[in-house]
Amino acid sequence: MRLRNIPRAGGVLEESPFVIKSETSYKGKWAQEIFQNSNPIHIEIGMGKGQFLLTLARQNPDVNYIGIERYSSVLLRAVEKLTPDRKAQTSGIMSLSNLRFICMDAAGLDTVFAPQEISRIYLNFSDPWPKKRHAHRRLTSPEYFERYDHILKSGGQIEFKTDNKDLFNFSADTLEASDIWKTIAITRDLHRDTAMNTGNIMTEYEEKFSSMNHPIYKLIAKRQSDWPFCI
Numbered sequence: 001m002r003l004r005n006i007p008r009a010g011g012v013l014e015e016s017p018f019v020i021k022s023e024t025s026y027k028g029k030w031a032q033e034i035f036q037n038s039n040p041i042h043i044e045i046g047m048g049k050g051q052f053l054l055t056l057a058r059q060n061p062d063v064n065y066i067g068i069e070r071y072s073s074v075l076l077r078a079v080e081k082l083t084p085d086r087k088a089q090t091s092g093i094m095s096l097s098n099l100r101f102i103c104m105d106a107a108g109l110d111t112v113f114a115p116q117e118i119s120r121i122y123l124n125f126s127d128p129w130p131k132k133r134h135a136h137r138r139l140t141s142p143e144y145f146e147r148y149d150h151i152l153k154s155g156g157q158i159e160f161k162t163d164n165k166d167l168f169n170f171s172a173d174t175l176e177a178s179d180i181w182k183t184i185a186i187t188r189d190l191h192r193d194t195a196m197n198t199g200n201i202m203t204e205y206e207e208k209f210s211s212m213n214h215p216i217y218k219l220i221a222k223r224q225s226d227w228p229f230c231i
Contacts, residue, residue: 009072016079019101020066028114034100035064040119040153043068045106045139046126050078052203053122057099059201067101075103106139106147113151121148123160125205128167140171142178149180152223161190161218163209168217175221182224190216 013019020026020034031038039062044053047067057065069075078101102112126139136143140160148158158181162168168188175181187193190200191210196218206216 006073006076009076012076012079013072013101013103016082016101018079018082018096018099019075019103023102023104023112027112028117030066030113030117031064035098037064039064039098041066041117042120042122043113043118044122044124045109046070046123047078047101048074048125049204050075050081050101052124052201053099054078054081054096055201057096061098063098065099067099068104068106069101070103070105072103075101106144109147110150115150116153116156118151119153119156121152121156121158123158124203125162125209126160126167128162128164130166135170138167138170140167140174142174145174145178145181149223154223156223157184158221159218160221161203161206161216163205163214163216165217168219172219175219178224180224181221183219184222185220186218188215188217190218 014021026033030041035041041064042056043066045068047053047069050067053065053067056063067075067078069078082096082099104112123139127137129135129137135141138144145158148156152158160168160171162171172183172186175183185196187196190197202210210216
């Protein structure tokens with residue numbers, strides 16, 4: 001599906017106090033300089049229109065959230081949910097001081113975040129990149145898990161949701177083959193899994209696919225190096 005370009009997106013994002021510009025200058029200093037606290041930082045990569053992350057930020061004021069989206073026309077929708085007009089900007093900032101956005105490609109994560117700066121990563125309904133030659137672009141490829149390993153804290157986790165069976169199998173197999181990561185929870189029908197669905201926040205895509213009776217797949221992975229080993 002071709003993404004529709006919205007010419008005004010660039011200007012709106014540039015003016016928004018929620019969108020961080022010159023993001024590489026905050027590497028290792030996000031908590032202190034942007035959020036001005038010592039709370040954990042969670043990021044969502046490929047955040048789309050923002051429903052998931054906005055809900056999390058409202059529910060968890062003691063966690064800092066950063067949404068990463070490469071397309072300005074998509075990120076625009078999330079920004080507009082927070083600032084429907086200029087008069088609403090001040091109240092929006094005060095009510096969600098724990099939320100910021102970055103417009104960037106996730107391939108550059110290590111230029112933006114320092115080692116062990118992030119506590120959790122969310123991957124929701126990522127582009128499946130179905131062609132084999134594009135596998136390295138999938139957000140659950142070995143190449144991307146290596147990037148995540150560099151920025152996650154000890155004990156850090158990744159939560160991944162999708163409706164794409166092939167992408168999910170690829171992701172689960174990637175983790176199974178890894179010496180660094182361990183899958184600690186997995187389901188192939190999230191909305192019928194009482195334990196894993198408890199507290200689940202749906203994205204816009206999740207609502208759409210669920211209404212079409214598509215099963216939602218989810219897994220949670222943790223760095224295996226953080227687990228105790230018996231020798």
